[in-house]
Amino acid sequence: MDREPTILESFQQQGMSRRSFLKFCAAAASLLALPAARAAELAEKLGAMPRPTVIYLSFQECTGCLESLTRSFSPTIEHLIFDTISLAYNDTLQAAAGEAAEAAREEAMRKAWGKYVLVVDGSIPAPLDGAYCVIGGKSALASVQEVAKGAAAVIAVGTCAAFGGLPMAAPNPTGAVAVQDLIKNKPLINISGCPPIPEIITGTIVYFLTFGVPELDAHRRPKVFYGNTIHDRCYRRPFYDKGLFAKTFDDAGARNGWCLYELGCKGPTTYNSCATMKWNGGTSFPIESGHGCLGCSEPQFWDRGDFYKPLSAGLWHGSIGEDLGIAAVAGAVLGGAAALTARHRQDKTRTETETRKPEGK
Amino acid sequence: MDLLTLARGPILQWALVIFVVGTVWRLAGILLLRRKPDYTEPRSTHTWRGAANLIVKRTVPKREFAAQTAFGNTIGYVFHIGLAVVVFGFVPHILFIKSLTGLSWPGLPSGIVYVVGALTVAALVAALVRRISNPVMRLISNADDYFSWAVTIAPVITGLMAAAHWGGPYPTILAIHVLSVCLLLAWLPFGKLMHAFLVFIARGTTGALFARKGAST
Numbered sequence: 001m002d003r004e005p006t007i008l009e010s011f012q013q014q015g016m017s018r019r020s021f022l023k024f025c026a027a028a029a030s031l032l033a034l035p036a037a038r039a040a041e042l043a044e045k046l047g048a049m050p051r052p053t054v055i056y057l058s059f060q061e062c063t064g065c066l067e068s069l070t071r072s073f074s075p076t077i078e079h080l081i082f083d084t085i086s087l088a089y090n091d092t093l094q095a096a097a098g099e100a101a102e103a104a105r106e107e108a109m110r111k112a113w114g115k116y117v118l119v120v121d122g123s124i125p126a127p128l129d130g131a132y133c134v135i136g137g138k139s140a141l142a143s144v145q146e147v148a149k150g151a152a153a154v155i156a157v158g159t160c161a162a163f164g165g166l167p168m169a170a171p172n173p174t175g176a177v178a179v180q181d182l183i184k185n186k187p188l189i190n191i192s193g194c195p196p197i198p199e200i201i202t203g204t205i206v207y208f209l210t211f212g213v214p215e216l217d218a219h220r221r222p223k224v225f226y227g228n229t230i231h232d233r234c235y236r237r238p239f240y241d242k243g244l245f246a247k248t249f250d251d252a253g254a255r256n257g258w259c260l261y262e263l264g265c266k267g268p269t270t271y272n273s274c275a276t277m278k279w280n281g282g283t284s285f286p287i288e289s290g291h292g293c294l295g296c297s298e299p300q301f302w303d304r305g306d307f308y309k310p311l312s313a314g315l316w317h318g319s320i321g322e323d324l325g326i327a328a329v330a331g332a333v334l335g336g337a338a339a340l341t342a343r344h345r346q347d348k349t350r351t352e353t354e355t356r357k358p359e360g361k
Numbered sequence: 362m363d364l365l366t367l368a369r370g371p372i373l374q375w376a377l378v379i380f381v382v383g384t385v386w387r388l389a390g391i392l393l394l395r396r397k398p399d400y401t402e403p404r405s406t407h408t409w410r411g412a413a414n415l416i417v418k419r420t421v422p423k424r425e426f427a428a429q430t431a432f433g434n435t436i437g438y439v440f441h442i443g444l445a446v447v448v449f450g451f452v453p454h455i456l457f458i459k460s461l462t463g464l465s466w467p468g469l470p471s472g473i474v475y476v477v478g479a480l481t482v483a484a485l486v487a488a489l490v491r492r493i494s495n496p497v498m499r500l501i502s503n504a505d506d507y508f509s510w511a512v513t514i515a516p517v518i519t520g521l522m523a524a525a526h527w528g529g530p531y532p533t534i535l536a537i538h539v540l541s542v543c544l545l546l547a548w549l550p551f552g553k554l555m556h557a558f559l560v561f562i563a564r565g566t567t568g569a570l571f572a573r574k575g576a577s578t
């Protein structure tokens with residue numbers, strides 16, 4: 001029988017037992033906070049389906065997202081790419097290079113046309129037909145449009161792919177855009193973060209394979225991972241409520257876990273799971289390491305002013321002191337002119353009254 | 362530029378510019394007016410003391426009218442003190458003032474500020490009900506009174522909404538809160554809210570005149 005092995009069969013071919021497969025499913029279900037019934041459904045569906053083809057394209061990015069993905073603890077990247085998906089193209093992880101790699105991608109696309117999942121990492125420069133980012137003689141713009149045509153769904157991994165990211169920072173020299181600005185006719189999931197939490201990348205892929213597109217927020221991010229702000233789940237939150245704030249990095253307050261709001265933490269406006277899922281297998285996250293949240297999973301976080309200014313501080317253009325000084329002078333001139341006009345009117349009235357008096361006599 | 366960045370940036374900056382131009386304009390326009398010459402013999406030369414005396418005395422309700430004015434005075438005190446606590450006691454607000462002036466002071470726990478904010482909203486609603494239900498108050502009220510009330514209560518309500526994560530994503534509600542503050546700042550010099558600056562000048566001027574005439578306050 002010439003058919004693709006199912007995901008369960010792939011596990012077994014690797015010498016792993018059904019128990020290992022169920023452990024993998026349990027980990028994924030736990031990550032996704034699925035109820036028990038849905039967890040069983042996840043195991044059943046994943047066990048029966050053939051490994052789906054995934055094409056992973058990287059454009060204007062730093063490879064941090066892929067670095068993050070390779071550090072996923074549960075499900076692990078090994079489980080994901082060896083057992084759960086068939087990673088047909090990723091120019092960093094694959095052994096093939098050059099024309100052979102491109103030929104492998106085209107062959108995978110042809111075989112799984114309409115069924116494969118396209119994962120995009122990095123933003124795409126749109127002007128000049130995408131001339132600012134060319135791979136194998138083909139622009140990023142042309143590549144993403146071509147590959148997206150045959151995709152069942154698109155997953156934009158990282159803030160660059162989801163929202164434009166650092167390449168889009170003012171003055172956006174390459175005219176970088178997000179995947180959602182180019183691909184309008186396919187189901188699209190954004191997994192933002194700079195980089196995203198690895199388990200969110202793997203968890204979202206597993207969820208999509210099993211149940212389809214998860215419930216998304218206004219920025220097309222899975223609500224299960226982006227439903228709460230960092231601030232609301234932060235272990236330093238009680239200190240915010242008590243009005244206890246660290247004044248400098250590594251002062252006594254900072255070391256005692258006081259809130260980093262005054263030091264510019266953007267946790268209150270940032271939706272992500274860093275405070276609960278953490279990084280490196282649940283070891284820590286930036287705020288726990290003593291640094292405020294940069295808000296890296298939010299659109300335009302790169303152009304929202306100083307990372308180290310509190311969220312409630314004004315984002316002044318130029319010198320606010322000078323502006324308000326000029327405003328005060330302008331106000332004084334206007335007020336003086338108003339008072340002078342009133343005085344002039346009083347003088348005029350008095351003169352008229354005095355002039356009329358003799359006539360009235 | 363997203364809504365929050367727009368609100369915290371150029372819109373807030375322009376609102377502050379309008380606030381300063383308007384406030385200085387009105388203060389200068391009033392303070393530079395020519396005073397009526399008074400040729401009478403002054404009964405007292407301690408006019409500054411008279412000014413300060415009246416500012417304090419008019420802050421305390423008159424005992425003779427206490428029963429009739431108790432409700433109005435109470436809600437007036439509650440929302441004025443409440444606004445002061447919310448504006449100058451909440452740490453994010455102090456940090457905003459610090460970013461503007463460089464001045465800062467210790468803040469209050471957030472929980473206390475939320476409770477005071479809720480009391481302030483209740484008192485402001487009571488003030489509106491009183492204004493509408495009292496025939497005399499209704500007669501002497503105009504659009505300025507109602508608009509000034511609306512722009513005063515809006516930042517408190519939106520601030521509480523942001524704190525409670527109610528009504529939408531936090532960044533959106535926070536942006537609406539900042540925009541409501543911008544509206545308050547831009548309107549303040551041009552309507553009855555200017556009493557925030559003029560109340561003490563008016564009382565002081567009256568007190569000084571009373572002192573000069575030797576009148577009882």
